[in-house]
Amino acid sequence: MRCPFCGNVDTQVKDSRPAEDHVAIRRRRFCPACGGRFTTYERVQLRDLVVVKSSGRREDFDRDKLERSIRIALQKRPIEPERMDQMISGIVRRLESMGETDIPSKVIGEIVMESLARIDTVAYVRFASVYKNFQAADDFDKFVSELRPNAADGR
Numbered sequence: 001m002r003c004p005f006c007g008n009v010d011t012q013v014k015d016s017r018p019a020e021d022h023v024a025i026r027r028r029r030f031c032p033a034c035g036g037r038f039t040t041y042e043r044v045q046l047r048d049l050v051v052v053k054s055s056g057r058r059e060d061f062d063r064d065k066l067e068r069s070i071r072i073a074l075q076k077r078p079i080e081p082e083r084m085d086q087m088i089s090g091i092v093r094r095l096e097s098m099g100e101t102d103i104p105s106k107v108i109g110e111i112v113m114e115s116l117a118r119i120d121t122v123a124y125v126r127f128a129s130v131y132k133n134f135q136a137a138d139d140f141d142k143f144v145s146e147l148r149p150n151a152a153d154g155r
């Protein structure tokens with residue numbers, strides 16, 4: 001695995017352990033060339049998913065990209081990193097078990113919103129506001145007020 005800091009290909013695994021309730025192996029790696037340390041995850045990939053954008057453009061599903069968008073939505077929210085990883089793994093498993101390799105980006109967005117709504121309302125609103133691309137502040141306020149009754153169950 002190439003070192004992300006200096007590009008050296010010859011890095012060492014210092015530690016391997018199960019993560020995310022045994023759906024992944026977490027490896028701590030060390031680069032002897034620059035002394036950099038980084039972490040990799042090994043996961044089962046049931047199928048190679050392709051994301052189909054609304055423009056019709058297709059691109060390989062990228063878990064890291066999904067994770068980045070969710071991480072941004074959850075920024076400074078009181079959610080354990082483990083919980084976030086579990087949520088992301090759950091989303092990927094759902095996508096993989098849909099029986100299709102081609103998945104419209106819209107479907108992914110909706111599954112992410114559904115998952116976020118279950119763990120953090122603020123993160124959900126953040127993600128949804130970007131995802132649905134609310135242009136007018138009025139729309140956003142309306143969206144938030146519509147959201148409130150559902151958020152009242154304390155989750």
Ligand SMILES: [Zn+2]
Pocket residue numbers: 003004005006007008031032033034035036
């Ligand atoms: Zn390095």
